Amino acid sequence: MDIKKFENLIVNEMDKVILKIINDFQELNISAKARAGAEISDFLEDKFVKYTKNDKFFTKSEKSPRGATKNPWDAKTVFCLNNFQEIIWIDFKALKTSGKDSNPDIGTPNKIVSFIKEGNFYLLYIYVFYEETKKGLKFVKINGEYTKSYFLKDINHTFRRNPKNQLQVNMSELPKYRSREDFIKLLVNKIRESHERQIKISGKALKNLSQEESILLKKNKESEAKILENLK
Known part of the structure; x- marks a missing residue:
């Protein structure tokens, strides 16, 4: 088995678990208004841990600690194959069908960099889709699918790092397989491009500061003079 088949096996087995959860809980008593995504994620985290208790491939599953909004994963599990174990981080994304073309933040690049430095690699995004109902x-x-699951390493090449140090990608963009090495090179390049954009913007702003200062001082002098004139 090569790396690609190994990765596909992880995704396929993960999808089986999530689809079982969805089939068992087709409808949820969760308001589809504000914060629905967070509540759906919490629901999936909880069910994932329960559904993988005696799974053939997944073990030691954990959900994110309650209230830990900065936790690098929503759920964590260990994939087991032939006495080999690989840690998998899971990030659940619940999307309302009306927002399937949105560009939400999908996490800071710092967490995947640290994860790789620790000898790991696989951060798995699992998208589920929902619509509002009366209940x-x-x-x-x-x-035709309930889920869209892919590793961060296979994210569409259009993703970017924004000034808040968050990765973003349009939700409608499809993943594309690439090697682990190619992903590292792409990620570093995206981070580099982002910093270069910020340097350019900052350079332009710094260049204009002296002119802005002169204008502000001039306007202040004029308005201050008017006050003094009226105080005579």
Whole structure:
């Protein structure tokens, strides 16, 4: 088995678990208004831990500590194959069908950099889709599938790092397989491009500061003079 088949096996087995959860809980009594995504994620985290208790491939599953909004993963598990174990971080993304073309933050690059430095690699995004119902919401299919699951390493090449140090990608963009080495090179290049954009913006702002200072001092002098004139 090569690396690609190994990775595909992880994704396929993960999808089996998530699809079982969705089939067992097609509708949820969760308001599809504000914060629905966080509540759905919390639901999936909890069920994932329970559904993988005696799984053939996944073990030691954990959900994110309650209230830990800065935790680098929503759920964590260990994939087991032929006495080999690989830590998998999971990031659940629940998308309302009306927002499937949105560009939400998908996490800081710092966490994947640290994860790789620790000897790991696989951060798995699992997208699920929902619509509002009278009682709450229901899971629905997009392009014939309930889920869209892929490793960060296979993210669409259009992703970017924004000034807040968050990665972003349009939700409608499809993943594309690449090697682990190619992903590292792409990620570093995206981070480099982002810093270069920020340097350019900062350079332009710094260049204009002296002129802005002169204008502000001049305007202040004029307005101050008017005050003094009226105080005579």
